Amino acid sequence: MHAFAALLDSLIYTRSRNAKLKLIGDYLRATPDPDRGWAMAALTGDLDLPAIKPALIRALIEERVDPVLFRMSRDYVGDTAETVSLLWPEPDPPVAQPPLTVAEAIDRLMHLSRSDAPAALAAMLDRLDAEERFALLKMATGALRVGVSARLAKQALADAFALDVEAVEEVWHGLEPPYPTLFAWAEGMGAQPTAADVPVFRPFMLAHPLEELRVDLADYAAEWKWDGIRVQIVHVVNAQGVGETRLYSRTGDDVTRAFPDVASAFATPGVLDGELMVRGDFQGGALEEGGGAASFNALQQRLGRKVVSAKMLAEAPAFVRLYDILFDGTEDLRALPWTERRRRLEALVPRLDPSRFDLSQLVEAADFTALEGVRAGARDAAIEGMMLKRRDSPYVAGRRTGLWYKWKRDPLTADCVMMYAQRGNGRRSSWYSDYTFGCWTEEGELLPVGKAYQGITDQEIAQLDRFVRQHTLARFGPVREVEKTLVLEIAFDSIHESKRHKSGLAMRFPRIVRIRTDKPAAEADTLAGLRKLVT
Template identity: 55%
Template sequence: MRGFSELIDRLVLTPSRNGKLRLLKDYFAETPDPDRGYALAALTDGLDIPAIKPALLRTLAVERIDEVLFTYSYDYIGDLAETVSLIWPENEALASSDPLRLSQIVVTLMNASRIDAPRQFAAILDQLDAPGRYAVIKLVTGGLRIGVSSGLAKQALTDFGGKDVIEIEELWHGLKIPYMELFAWLEGRAEKPQNAAQALFRPVMLANPVQEGDLDLLLPSDFRAEWKWDGIRVQVSSEGGVRRMYSRSGDEISGTFPDILDAINFKAVIDGELLVGTPPDHVGTFSDLQQRLNRKSVSPKLMAQYPAFVRCYDLLMEDGKDLRTLGFDERRTRLERLVATLDATRFDLSPQLSYEDWDQLDRMRQQPTHPIIEGVMLKQKDSPYLPGRRKGPWFKWKRDPYTIDAVLMYAQRGHGKRSSFYSDYTFGVWQEQEGIRQLVPVGKAYFGFSDEELAQIDKYVRDNTIERFGPVRSIKATEAEGLVFEVAFEGLSRSTRHKSGVAMRFPRISRLRWDKPAGEADTLENLEALLG
């Protein structure tokens, strides 16, 4: 367990991607089976320990610690796992016993009943030091926010074993925790695992953003253009009677979208965009789509209210034949034939745009036909389907972002290396009702600023706090006093879940407006005008 806790600690404090890759590679090389396999599962969100929930942590903590002391500590630290790990009473007698292995902890808790889990988890915390407690709490609650994505972990496996990351991606969903056969292959002790699973994920082809001068080197006639829709990229796979749907990163999301899986009547792998609505006439906002995302199950009422469908972009496999080596135009022709046979309420075809030159396409990009369109995609007509982000074949040309000036209203402590800073910000704009002007929240952001600016904002938050709500602080914000952010965002939609009635897509801080009085920030009326 010590090795895993040291890994987590060092990953949190290592900002660079290459640095994280080296740490992961070294850990896989130095850690025996099955510990490294369980660590890999934790890093890629593959562990599920349902008996341990965050609420249980607080209950266990206040059984051993004065509740007032715990509350003050949690308020100061701002992270539940870090608070519990630091304040948990040390048990020197137990801590000096044989050290626990990561695999031992995971297996114990995975097999624990809901009744027995609290006792067993407390016993485990008693045998660990503070870093070990922090690591195991993060592991079992699925809260490993340490800057390691599943893609980065797979790249570390590639570096460790000298294999192609595409091979690992294509094997991934046929492997079982703790990945013993995978590590045996990576170390050259066994043959490549034979993947007998059906409907596996195929690594997706990604586009590069259009940079200045890129289009000067390209012929418009060599590229096909489509709208870039504001949904999520998915892959629908149906083989051997097995039907699955994956996110762009390869996470299976089949259980959340039974309405789409029930409509599959083909043997193929389709690449497309997941949207909600009734095609072709109605496409819902990303806020509508969020009502369906990240759910383990979905009710008939929710499916009826937010019906999901896939706007099809590409065809990777058909009737057992791999089409990825074919040119885009040929794959598109096959896709058109297939989509014509499918349930039109669940699958439709992404239309291609007719244009003569880049200037005409640029005008279309800036004035799309639907508010849910983010821009256009450019795909070379002869390009094979090449996994990863390769420069040249595919480009994304997004609309210029919107910007508004908003006022900081609330701040919350961050996580990991930012847990000592107020780095998550809620901002608002002015609304006037019955002659009274007040701020209403319109969004949250936690990136877009430098470390130096973070320190400046953190000091401002501490100096201008007027109320505290646990780890959240309410900040002084009047027309005369307040910190103004210039906020950039990709799109806007109406939302009944927000007091302001609007929801932003991908908001981020583009600059700090120390020079601007808070009373001159934007109004809700200005924001609503962007909805058209």
Template identity: 75%
Template sequence: MRGFARLLDGLVYTRSRNAKLRLIGAYLRATPDPDRGWALAALTGAVDIPAIKPAVVRALIEARVDPVLFRMSRDYVGDTAETVALLWPGHAAADDPAALGLAAVVARLSTLGRSEAPAALAWLLDRMTPEERYALLKLATGGLRAGVSARLAKTAFAQAFALDVDAVEEVWHALAPPYAALFAWAEGRGEQPLAADMPVFRPFMLAHPLGEDQVAMDTYAAEWKWDGIRVQLVRVGGQVRLYSRGGDDITAAFPEVAGAFDRDGVVDGELLVKGDAQGSAAHGGATASFNALQQRLGRKAVSARMLADYPAFVRLYDILFDGAEDVRPLAWTARRARLERFVARLDPAHFDLSVLVDADSFAALEALRAGARDAAIEGVMLKRRDSAYVAGRRTGLWYKWKRDPLRADCVMLYAQRGNGKRSSFYSDYTFGCWSEDGRLLPVGKAYSGFTDEELKWLDRFVRTHTVNRFGPVREVEKTLVLEVAFDSVHASTRHKSGIAMRFPRIARIRTDKPAAEADRIETLRAMIA
């Protein structure tokens, strides 16, 4: 565990992407199996210790130190794992140092039930240093937050052993931690693992933001960019998997979609929820807002009521495998023709084809984009007609051109400290707009969009204008107006104001505007598509 703790500590305090790649690569080369395999699994989110939850950790520490001291310390530090690691009393010598190894710890905790796991966790914490405790708690609760995505960890592995990262991605989901076969291949001790006859994930082709440039419409095709989640459907050997953009298996959450995918192949599309009959047929059919899709996300099982209330379907963009044939090397135009034939043989209740935007010039496309305020449209995609389907972002092939954000002037209501590097700053802001009866009601929460200097200014405002405290949350004087940018706004029964913003961020601090002139909730309600 000591080596993993040092790696995690280094990653937390390193901002440079290249430095993170070097740290992970050096660790993987120097650490023996199976510890390095479990470390790679932890960095890619593949470690699951279901019996250890944050509540278990809080109960353990509050039984050993003054609960008030813990809560005050947690509020100051901003991170439960770090607080517990520092406050945990004593440090006993380990009778068997091997029991503190990363692989041994994972093997022990992942096999215990909820009644046994707390005692085992406490035994480990008693015998570890603060750095090791921090790493253990992050590992056990699944919250590493080391600034490392799964893709970056796989890239670090590939670079460490001079492999192609796309080749690693290609076989990743055919393997399980601690990835002995993967490391054997990387070190030349074994053959490359094969993904044949297994429904494995393939890396997505991604798009660059368009920016200020224009493109020729005879070279690029345009499609609507839908506001769902990007998914990949794979069927081979009678098995079907539905993967998210990050490669997570979400088949269980959308069984009706997976069950209806009855043709061998691999397709790329947007997972959406069906809307009412008033949806825009011109854009490709009625779709509900992302708020509806959120009701289905993250579930391990879904009820019949959920299936009926939020019926999911996939709007298909592209095809990677047509049956057993890999068609990724083909040009987009050829793949589109294949996809049209492929979709025609699928169940129309669960699959449809993303329509092309008919624009004979860039100016015409710009006008269509500006006018598209369908509840589920984010903007347009531009795809080079001769582009192969290649993993990752490749300059000049695909572009995304999001519609301009909506904006509203809102009043700051509450603030809360952030996590990690922001744990000393009040950086999470809840804001509201005026109701018809003159009350300020919350309409959103944002923690991005501002510069470091603006963060310091906002933090000072919160500290000097606090009127009430609710644990880690501060209520502030209702005097500061924030210009909030957001992608869309939707009706919501979960919010007192009756609306919810999509992707809100702070666009500007309006010290020049009095709170009484902030926007009204009915103004936001009128923006609902």
């Protein structure tokens, strides 16, 4: 556990991507099985220890230290695992046991019942020092927050053992932690694992922002960019003739259980790429060509659910608007040009369930100037912008310059008044960096319309932190209510009706554009003005 704890500690304080890759790679080469495999599972989010919940950890620490002290410390530190690891009292007498390994800790926690979990976790924490306690709690709750994505961890593994990261991605979802066959292959002691008979994830092809570039439509096809979540649909028939379908998000997370209506409707061997959405104004039957999608706000009601009720399946039926085809049966089409893959996809779509799948339509325009006009007029709730795809491009993982571009529609903006501020997490834990803001009602009341922490520099965060500390009206744990005098210009992709918010509105992807010290709070925008932007 000590080596894994040291790795996490180093990753937290390392910003360089290359340095993070080296730290993880050095750990994987030096650490034996199965510890390194479980460490990879933790870094990639593939570790599930259902018996350990944050409430259990809070209950354990509050039995051992003053609950008020813990809560005040947690508010200041901004992280439960770090606070508990520092406050946890040393056992008296000291526990004389051999060092706890990662594999030993996981094996114990993985097979615990809810009733046995508190005593078992407490016994482990008694055996560890503060750094190791932090690592154990982070691993147990699945909230590492050390600046490492699943992709970066896999890249580190590939670099450490001179593997192709795409080959690692290709087989990853067909393997189970602690990945003994993967490490045997990495060290030249076993064959490369195969994805045969398993519906595994293949890395998505991604796009660069278009920015100021203009392209020739003779070389590029234009397609609407829909506002759902990008998914990959995989159906494989194994040697016994049994088929299985899985849906993967862009990050490779398996979201099949949240969308069983889509998974059950796809029984065609192959791999497709598309946008997962829910239908708006559902009337049953086939989808209308190029339409039928509700806003992202409607889709959010189903995201992250492990069980979806029959009522939700009926009220928010999901479907996929298809973009591309990677495999047709067992035939790998990724090396073919986009035009040929598009032809194959167009031939496949009529064979699919029309209530669950349709084809994303191309946007026709005489030239790029005409295309700009079409994009400028797009304000459909489900349209996020356009995609420009080079007609001869193969389907390659990641972002490759010159092949695909995303051309998002211009954001909407509003001037809002800061109402509340909350401490951030990680390196922002000592700063008030998360801000709730609102707009005025006709009666002069300020109601919240969103919360944002993105879009501003460290210097601007320091400026806002000073404002919060100097203009606090009330404190609620880590949250402060501030004087309603500071205006923030907020950019957002769209705004929707919401029953969950007192204002009745919810912004999609709000971010701070600038601090409007030049504008009086009384001149900020109104809810009535925002409602005119609802799509």
